[in-house]
Amino acid sequence: MDTVRFLKRLNDEIGSSAPSSRRLIIRFENSQAFAACMNEWNRRKHVWTHLTGIQPLPIINGISISCAMEAKRQLLAFPFIADVETDTKKRLQLGYQPNMSSHPASSRRPPVSPHIPWGVNQIRAPQAWRRATGHNVRVGVIDTGIDPSHPDLRRCIGRGINLVNRSIPPLDDNGHGTHIAGTIAGAGLQQNGVIGVAPRATIHAVKAFDSNGSAYVSDIIAGIDWCVQNDLDIINMSFGMKSYNKSLELAVLNAFRSGKIIVASSGNDGRRSFIDYPARFPQVISVGATTRANKVAPFTNRGRRIDIFAPGENVYSAWLHGKYHELSGTSMATSHVSGVVALLLSVRPGLRTPQVKELLRRTSVMFEDSKKAGVTAGRIHARRAVAELLRGG
Incomplete structure (x- = not known):
């Protein structure tokens, strides 16, 4: 499992694009692939300076990180990646609006x-x-x-x-x-x-x-x-x-x-x-x-x-x-x-x-x-x- 190459690709993709408020949710095929990637990241994150913002999401065997959506195709090329979804910040309906007697x-x-x-x-x-x-x-x-x-x-x-x-x-x-x-x-x-x-x-x-x-x-x-x-x-x-x-x-x-x-x-x-x-x-x-x-x-x-x-x-x-x-x-x-x-x-x-x-x-x-x-x-x-x-x- 080439987690080193994956993390380097992710680091390069982030480093080559302009700073963005967009984030990606990247899910791994299984818990073993997720654990292997997290172990490698913890070992080498002082080298890959653009990956400091990774947020692990163990419940879905995934991570979230600020990254342009254009990187999706490159990341999906790795066989241990199950899916890549956009994780944009958006206004969610919190349950009330001004015209609702609030x-x-x-x-x-x-x-x-x-x-x-x-x-x-x-x-x-x-x-x-x-x-x-x-x-x-x-x-x-x-x-x-x-x-x-x-x-x-x-x-x-x-x-x-x-x-x-x-x-x-x-x-x-x-x-x-x-x-x-x-x-x-x-x-x-x-x-x-x-x-x-x-x-x-x-x-x-x-x-x-x-x-x-x-x-x-x-x-x-x-x-x-x-x-x-x-x-x-x-x-x-x-x-x-x-x-x-x-x-x-x-x-x-x-x-x-x-x-x-x-x-x-x-x-x-x-x-x-x-x-x-x-x-x-x-x-x-x-x-x-x-x-x-x-x-x-x-x-x-x-x-x-x-x-x-x-x-x-x-x-x-x-x-x-x-x-x-x-x-x-x-x-x-x-x-x-x-x-x-x-x-x-x-x-x-x-x-x-x-x-x-x-x-x-x-x-x-x-x-x-x-x-x-x-x-x-x-x-x-x-x-x-x-x-x-x-x-x-």
């Missing part, structure tokens, strides 16, 4: 009842807390980071990683990740605070998105890899993308095979026959959004590929600098579902994705106008799901 929350717009937001109440999470609170369940939130100083999050934050800038902690500079974490596991420790669906779960910030909500697909893959390597139970992915990516699918598939439960948002385009990736992958629990009135939200994507619906309209949750915010979108719905999954895993550790999907569907509440709304899944019901599991379901 505005700052204040003391004039408190939760429906003290500390418990309307969505947490609506899915009947408080009625499940006597039996399940998410204790000892670890949730990875691949997002914009989390504000660890927030009063409602200080006690639930575990170790994380910053894939945008590995030299600093995964601090949130956008707000979206903090909002998601509050819905999953907020502790409600101040006057206008929020209690999340699983208030005793542990949240691990995996910062793959920058302050503008942009990310490389390779950083998302690296985030999935980190969650697997650190043996987290749930991976919350409150974002979506329209285009298919083979490397992302492989990362999701390998995380699924390792027993991780991935929950992802379906998207906010109001489409009836398409949902975003990664929610579109069958190994993922795909989530659509509902309104306060228990209706299918007009902005949510829907159709037979949705596994479950959850509150996603004007969701009140934690924000940066100890504040709170209302956002709408399938991102918010996804965090409710991750919270319920944490409740279930605290009752029965080791549940796998197919078991959780089946249980959530079986205990869901169906919409009265399902056919008209174009949906086949129901609304999540935390109390029913926990009770059914305790009965041996």
Whole structure:
């Protein structure tokens, strides 16, 4: 296996082209080829100065590196290279848009009842807390980071990683990740605070998105890899993308095979026959959004590929600098579902994705106008799901 010649070719290709924000994801045929290349790189990276930016992606036996797409044909000529994909930085749909009732929350717009937001109440999470609170369940939130100083999050934050800038902690500079974490596991420790669906779960910030909500697909893959390597139970992915990516699918598939439960948002385009990736992958629990009135939200994507619906309209949750915010979108719905999954895993550790999907569907509440709304899944019901599991379901 001529890994030396491959790395030299890659080094030369990068050195001969102008600096670019484009990156490539390069996948090897198998783990042996990947390991051999990484060993050679570690041995000689002081010689190949253009390869210092290699990001290993063990979960897909691949690497990511800044390199012009023109190099693809040359790199594919090596027999141990399985594929080369473009890894451009692009704006991913993080789950809300300005015209979706997204505005700052204040003391004039408190939760429906003290500390418990309307969505947490609506899915009947408080009625499940006597039996399940998410204790000892670890949730990875691949997002914009989390504000660890927030009063409602200080006690639930575990170790994380910053894939945008590995030299600093995964601090949130956008707000979206903090909002998601509050819905999953907020502790409600101040006057206008929020209690999340699983208030005793542990949240691990995996910062793959920058302050503008942009990310490389390779950083998302690296985030999935980190969650697997650190043996987290749930991976919350409150974002979506329209285009298919083979490397992302492989990362999701390998995380699924390792027993991780991935929950992802379906998207906010109001489409009836398409949902975003990664929610579109069958190994993922795909989530659509509902309104306060228990209706299918007009902005949510829907159709037979949705596994479950959850509150996603004007969701009140934690924000940066100890504040709170209302956002709408399938991102918010996804965090409710991750919270319920944490409740279930605290009752029965080791549940796998197919078991959780089946249980959530079986205990869901169906919409009265399902056919008209174009949906086949129901609304999540935390109390029913926990009770059914305790009965041996």
